Amino acid sequence: MSGFVIFFIGLMLLQSVLSVAQVKQYQSFIKKVTTEQAGTDYDFYTEVVKGRVMRTVVAVVVDKDGKVIQCYCCSGMTVFAKFKEDSSYQGKHLEEFYSKKVQESQLSKIEEALSKIYSRKLEAIT
Template sequence: MRILLIILFFLMVTQSLTSIMQVKYYQKFIRKITEKFDHCSTYELYTDVSKGSLFKTIVAVVIDANGKIINCYACKGLTIFARFRKEEVYHNITLAEIHQKRINQDRVNSIENVLDKIYLRKMEAISDI
């Protein structure tokens, strides 16, 4: 019983440390993006998460005033090992186009799913005004 408690304690400490590492990585990455686009007030940064059964997808997207994607970064996989990667496929596509694709197709990938969530959140904020 004592060994089981020691193992459980070790696993809890390990999980806490790796969670802290992931949060620090996320904060550093977001800070880097905001500093890069800080000079232009027409750009907006959005982030959102799509949780799968085992893996997570975190998307950070910079859009202009027209909703066109300037930069899109995705972090997919087991959170502890995943790193943000630039997704060039979505460059110069509008969030409205992603939303329309989601409406027309039954299945879209996890990044497009998150981009659609961002679009809907953005439209909800506009309609609340």
């Protein structure tokens, strides 16, 4: 019985250490992007889209017109998932994803996050 308790405590400690590492990695990524964009007229947004098993975190830099300048995606179940730049969304407007969501029922996780960012941006204006 005591072996089980020690094993359980070890798992809890490991989870705590890995959670702290994940938070530090997220903070360093956010700091890197915000310092790169400091002094520009660009806005920076993040959004989390939850799936059944995995989550997708999208970080996007947009200009005042809502055009995507940079788009980063972090998707996975573990603490080892890292942000990766997705250049396929560069140059597109957030409004495209919002109107696509209204017309279609199925969007990719990244498109769903970009749509949510656009609606959040609209709420900030009104």
